[in-house]
Amino acid sequence: MGDSEGSVRGVLAANLKRVRAERGLSLSELSRRAGIGKATLSQLESGTGNPTLETVFGLARVLGVPISDLVDGAPTGGVTVVRAADVEALSGAGVDLRPLRRIESGDSVFEIYDQQVRPGGTQDSAGHSGTEHTVVQAGRLGVRVNGCDVELGPGDYVGFDATLPHAYTALGGEVVRSVLLLHFRAEQRLHVADPHDG
Template sequence: MEPEPVRRVLADNLRRARLDSGISLSELSRRSGIGKATLSALESGAGNPTIETVFSLSRALGAPISTLLEDSVPTLSVVRGDEQDVLSGPTIDLRMLRTLRRNGVAVEVFDQQIRTGGPQPSSGHIGTEHTIVQVGTLRVHVGEQTVDLHAGDAIAFDAHQPHSYEAIDGDVRSVLLLEYPPGEAQRVFDLHP
């Protein structure tokens, strides 16, 4: 799938989330560390979003990633992984598959592929992060702790903390779930009823 749909969806959702939060482009720039011109380009659909950009915006807005990336979802849907837009970082590719909502909790489901080449850091974001390794060995750093996970292993942690993923001995395939409790999930419900 071409990158244009992700740009269009991000442009629409970013502007709506920023305005709903009542903050200016300048304030979002300050909070996210992303230049005002870059934010303006993203809101107009002309920018080139990266995984780091989307996570920074999510953190700065205090909003789940799906608030920025998800179009409305029909009651019945089939998601083909190879047809989804990819958010890429230096060693990671994420494909958003679905947002699940129940009893005030929202869970975003991602196909996650981590390539060898060093850790993919995150300075933290809202929610609880769950990763289930399907193939390979994944090293996860959370705060001062380091854990190696193998196929079939899972980890969960408070995603507000700095953390990183690193593929050890070959590429890793995993499922990433970002869970937002009722207070944090409300933004998902408000923006994507």
């Protein structure tokens, strides 16, 4: 997809500027809070940066918004079909995450992702807002949540408080295909965290 307004880069650029302005944060202040270089943030806001999974999750955490507030375009009505080949992946150290759908219901936001965990790497997260749900479709997935390890196979499910430190690892040398559902309640979206505040 290139750098068009419909690409992940283009959508992130527009949404990041909007959310940062709504929060009343300067580029410098967001850079400080998120631990991301000001030049990198400037590139992301101009649509020329290369957003990683870690960067997008980190920005969402600091801004106090669901990930889809940053990477989703305008919602559409009627029947929604999302082709995997048409969705750019956000890639991290061990995971490729394709945002498929954002659903708003009452005071909740649900985000649905196609998640592929690559062998040979681990995707670590220090934690972010929301509740995380994963259903494995193919392969064997190692999940660590706050020091507790579980192993999942096809059809298995795990759910946990996403504010806890967690990690995903593909076991057995093959890609793990899974569906990731993130659930955010209204109260989880309101707090803007500043790790430097005492």
